[in-house]
Amino acid sequence: xxxxxxxxxxxxxxxxxxxxxxxxxxxxxxxxxxxxxxxxxxxxxxxxxxxxxxxxxxxxxxxxxxxxxxxxxxxxxxxxxxxxxxxxxxxxxxxxxxxxxxxxxxxxxxxxxxxxxxxxxxxxxxxxxxxxxxxxxxxxxxxxxxxxxxxxxxxxxxxxxxxxxxxxxxxxxxxxxxxxxxxxxxxxxxxxxxxxxxxxxxxxxxxxxxxxxxxxxxxxxxxxxxxxxxxxxxxxxxxxxxxxxxxxxxxxxxxxxxxxxxxxxxxxxxxxxxxxxxxxxxxxxxxxxxxxxxxxxxxxxxxxxxxxxxxxxxxxxxxxxxxxxxxxxxxxxxxxxxxxxxxxxxxxxxxxxxxxxxxxxxxxxxxxxxxxxxxxxxxxxxxxxxxxxxxxxxxxxxxxxxxxxxxxxxxxxxxxxxxxxxxxxxxxxxxxxxxxxxxxxxxxxxxxxxxxxxxxxxxxxxxxxxxxxxxxxxxxxxxxxxxxxxxxxxxxxxxxxxxxxxxxxxxxxxxxxxxxxxxxxxxxxxxxxxx
Numbered sequence: 001x002x003x004x005x006x007x008x009x010x011x012x013x014x015x016x017x018x019x020x021x022x023x024x025x026x027x028x029x030x031x032x033x034x035x036x037x038x039x040x041x042x043x044x045x046x047x048x049x050x051x052x053x054x055x056x057x058x059x060x061x062x063x064x065x066x067x068x069x070x071x072x073x074x075x076x077x078x079x080x081x082x083x084x085x086x087x088x089x090x091x092x093x094x095x096x097x098x099x100x101x102x103x104x105x106x107x108x109x110x111x112x113x114x115x116x117x118x119x120x121x122x123x124x125x126x127x128x129x130x131x132x133x134x135x136x137x138x139x140x141x142x143x144x145x146x147x148x149x150x151x152x153x154x155x156x157x158x159x160x161x162x163x164x165x166x167x168x169x170x171x172x173x174x175x176x177x178x179x180x181x182x183x184x185x186x187x188x189x190x191x192x193x194x195x196x197x198x199x200x201x202x203x204x205x206x207x208x209x210x211x212x213x214x215x216x217x218x219x220x221x222x223x224x225x226x227x228x229x230x231x232x233x234x235x236x237x238x239x240x241x242x243x244x245x246x247x248x249x250x251x252x253x254x255x256x257x258x259x260x261x262x263x264x265x266x267x268x269x270x271x272x273x274x275x276x277x278x279x280x281x282x283x284x285x286x287x288x289x290x291x292x293x294x295x296x297x298x299x300x301x302x303x304x305x306x307x308x309x310x311x312x313x314x315x316x317x318x319x320x321x322x323x324x325x326x327x328x329x330x331x332x333x334x335x336x337x338x339x340x341x342x343x344x345x346x347x348x349x350x351x352x353x354x355x356x357x358x359x360x361x362x363x364x365x366x367x368x369x370x371x372x373x374x375x376x377x378x379x380x381x382x383x384x385x386x387x388x389x390x391x392x393x394x395x396x397x398x399x400x401x402x403x404x405x406x407x408x409x410x411x412x413x414x415x416x417x418x419x420x421x422x423x424x425x426x427x428x429x430x431x432x433x434x435x436x437x438x439x440x441x442x443x444x445x446x447x448x449x450x451x452x453x454x455x456x457x458x459x460x461x462x463x464x465x466x467x468x469x470x471x472x473x474x475x476x477x478x479x480x481x482x483x484x485x486x487x488x489x490x491x492x493x494x495x496x497x498x499x500x501x502x503x504x505x506x507x508x509x510x511x512x513x514x515x516x517x518x519x520x521x522x523x524x525x526x527x528x529x530x531x
Contacts, residue, residue, distance in 0.1 A: 001078050002065055003028040003190075003222055004049070009060035011044055011246075013428055016420070018044050020246040022060070026224070028077045031217050033237030033254060034226040035261055037460040038432020040243040042226035046194045049224065051098065051110040062098040064109060067091035073108045077189045077222065114188035116179055116196045125168035129159060129178055132167055136185040153181040157211045173320050176208060184215050191216045193225040195431065197232065206526070209235050229461075230258040265461040274497060277310030279345065280449065280481055281331065286340035288326050288505075300326040302505035304340070311475055313482040315492040315499035315513065319524060322502040324485045325373070328451050330354075331483070332370050333361045344368075344449070369447035373454040375438040377426040383408075383437055384422040387444050407444045410474070411436040412466035432459055439467065446478055453485045468495045489517065489528035 002025050009022040019041045026032055034042045048055040048062065067080040071089030081093040096105055123132050133150040141149075154160045157177040162170065167178065176196065183191065193212065197205035213236065216223050225236055233240050233254045241251040242261055250257050288301040301323045308314045316324050329335045331342055333353055342353040344364045353361045377386050387404045388395055395403060401422065408418035413436065426434055436459070442450060452471075456464050472495065474480050486492055492499055493513045501508045501516050501524075509519045520528065 001028045002026075003030075003077060005061075005063040005065070007061045007063065009048070009057045009062070011041075011048065011055065012058050014424065018246050019048075019057075022246075022248060024241065024248070024251075026222065028079055028222055029220040031223045031225065031236055031238050033233040033240040034224060034243060035230070035233050035240055035257065036226075036243035037462055038436070039430045041246040042243055043194055043430050044246075045243070046115070046192050046224060046226055049190075050113055050115050050192055051106065056099045061100075064096045064098055066094055066096060066109070068094045068096075068105070068108070073104050075105075075108045075112055075189070111186075112189040113192065114183035114186050114190070115192040115194065116176075116183055117194050122179060123167040123175060123182075126166060128164050128166055129154065129170070130163040132178055133181045133185050136182040150181070150185065153184055153215075154178075156184075156215050157181045158207055171320050173208075177211065180208065180211055180215070188221060191221050191223045193223065195226055197227070197229070205232075212236060230262055233258050262461070266465050274311070274313075274475070276312050276497065279307050280310040280312075281306070281308040281345075281483075282341075282343045282350070283307075283331075284341045286327070286330065286342055287338045288323075288330060288335065289338045299505045301330070301337075304507055306500060306507060306510070308481065308483060310345075310481055311479055312498065313471065313475055313484065313496050315484045315486060315496035315516075316502060317486055317489060317492055317499050317516065317528060318502035319487060319528070323505040324502055325453055327502070328370070328453060328483065328485055332368055332451060333365060367448045369442040369445060369450045371439050371442045371450075371452045371455060375435070377434055377438060377441070379426050382423050382425060383429075386426070386437060387441055393445060403444060404440075407440040408437070410443060410470045411440045412463040412470070432463065435459060436463065436467070443470075443474060447480070449481045449483065450474075451483045451485070454487070455484065456486070456488050456491050464491065465494075471495055487528050489513070489520075489525075493517070 004026040006022050006024040009019055010017060011019040022045070034045060036042050044055060048057060065078045067076040067078055067083070068074070069085035069087060069089040069091050072085060072087040074085050074087065076091055078093060080091045083091050085091055096109065098106065098109065101109070124135065130150055133153055134146050137146045137149065151160065151163070154163055157180050159174060159177050159181065162174060167175065170178065197208055209232065212223070217236065225232065227233060237254045239251065240254045240257040242249045242257050250260060283304050283306040286301060286304040289297055289299050291297055304327060316327065318324055326335070330337045331353065333356070337354055343350040344353055346364050346367065351361060351364045353364065355361060384401065384404050387407065388400045404422060405415065405418045408421060409415050413421065426437070429437065439455065455467065459467060468491065471482055475482060484492065484496060496513050498510060499513045499516045500510045501519055509516060
């Protein structure tokens with residue numbers, strides 16, 4: 001049964017059509033996959049179907065075929081027409097033009113739509129996991145019923161072992177699973193998932209996929225899921241559309257559409273036998289221990305010895321929770337080591353990064369750049385402002401523009417598109433485009449040591465290859481050293497010269513990426529390869 005019909009949908013931002021004459025039918029209980037590059041219009045379409053007023057179509061209609069109770073205006077998917085409502089009324093079939101509906105009908109529909117957004121965990125940080133889930137439940141239900149329902153949902157998302165943990169202490173993958181439980185607690189008639197696994201390691205992503213199948217797809221809830229990863233389309237979708245430049249380029253069975261999309265992905269070119277310099281980063285017996293009420297002493301980093309050389313592209317790999325991000329925070333001075341020594345070479349002098357102040361690590365930090373996996377841009381500055389004055393890069397106006405366009409093309413934007421981005425604001429970009437701008441923000445200052453924490457999280461396969469090439473090019477032309485934190489072993493194989501394998505806060509081995517692959521356990525292979 002048809003549930004949603006999109007008729008001639010066009011959406012324009014600042015004179016640019018981001019969706020162009022979209023015509024689409026979504027059936028009740030169907031899982032529709034939306035495949036495409038960053039900036040193709042996926043997130044715009046998802047936000048439009050969510051009912052976000054800023055995404056109201058400039059032309060065309062979003063038509064919902066619903067069952068609605070005339071007495072209380074409760075809505076259900078169309079197959080419920082003729083059934084009794086909890087208020088005592090009877091659901092009646094009705095076709096509603098979503099953005100032109102009466103205010104109360106619009107609100108009733110929107111309440112029955114759940115969404116998981118990219119890089120947005122939307123949790124109450126100071127509350128426990130179980131409290132977060134119960135907050136999403138109806139106050140009309142009995143407290144005890146809500147409690148047991150919440151426990152069932154947390155068991156489904158494999159988070160029942162964390163029910164009393166405070167949300168801020170969870171890993172990114174754990175937070176994402178709690179968000180999923182919260183959204184399912186709303187008992188939606190439609191579930192929207194916008195790149196829900198973009199920043200997760202493949203093993204955690206697989207758990208989330210299974211929960212989406214069990215908690216959404218198998219329950220007959222209509223689902224739309226956007227992704228630039230073909231594996232997600234094959235695993236979850238019944239029907240797939242491929243968006244490109246705001247238009248439906250192809251639609252049909254997942255396998256056929258996915259294969260055609262993959263044919264457009266280039267292969268990165270890796271430089272053989274690059275010239276590597278002398279040691280530039282030295283870590284000796286570095287430890288970071290902290291105390292948790294629930295877990296006791298946590299050894300996030302436990303006795304690391306590591307040397308990274310000038311102009312080397314060095315990968316630190318491991319599953320979520322291995323200690324990778326904590327290690328890099330200590331390297332750049334964002335957190336203090338519990339013990340041990342971290343030194344970075346500046347000119348001919350070694351500087352102790354564990355010592356604060358302008359005469360110690362303060363001298364080195366201006367020559368280091370960090371792209372954190374939870375990056376953010378300045379929302380009230382244009383992209384040009386984000387790339388220049390917002391990061392204290394003071395340049396003459398014309399030179400700033402030229403340099404900004406150059407660095408945007410380096411991270412995968414076409415030159416004409418890059419120029420058009422300069423006067424836009426971050427909220428006008430897709431999450432994948434913001435990710436590339438954040439990377440450009442790091443590169444434009446031309447630091448000598450660049451730390452990239454999960455740099456491929458929200459990048460489509462084509463942009464991923466472009467960024468791989470840009471890292472290799474930057475190393476050669478600007479003599480930069482890259483430290484890449486990743487659970488994406490395919491990316492590490494493409495770009496890194498050497499890698500360290502972390503497990504339980506320790507480094508198990510250091511070698512070429514190919515050598516590291518041989519040291520991976522079955523779980524690590526499953527968790528660090530997308531295929």
